[in-house]
Amino acid sequence: MTTRSIRIPDEIDARLVAFAEANHISVNAAIVRTVEESLARFAQENAIAEAADDVFARRRELFERLADA
Numbered sequence: 001m002t003t004r005s006i007r008i009p010d011e012i013d014a015r016l017v018a019f020a021e022a023n024h025i026s027v028n029a030a031i032v033r034t035v036e037e038s039l040a041r042f043a044q045e046n047a048i049a050e051a052a053d054d055v056f057a058r059r060r061e062l063f064e065r066l067a068d069a
Contacts, residue, residue, distance in 0.1 A: 008016065020030035056063060 016027055016030055016034075019034075020027045023030065025033070
């Protein structure tokens with residue numbers, strides 16, 4: 001496990017503490033959960049973008065004909 005030292009603006013820290021308290025978890029667990037959710041969302045957005053690029057690449061001729069119509 002890695003230990004990191006980070007600087008968090010006071011306003012964000014207050015929101016983080018409130019989130020942790022509301023969910024009955026530690027601030028560390030709240031940070032880990034938030035980072036995991038953010039990374040999962042980022043991976044999902046990238047997968048969607050790659051799939052869209054693949055569709056456009058495979059159907060380029062069709063899209064060009066539709067644009068010309």
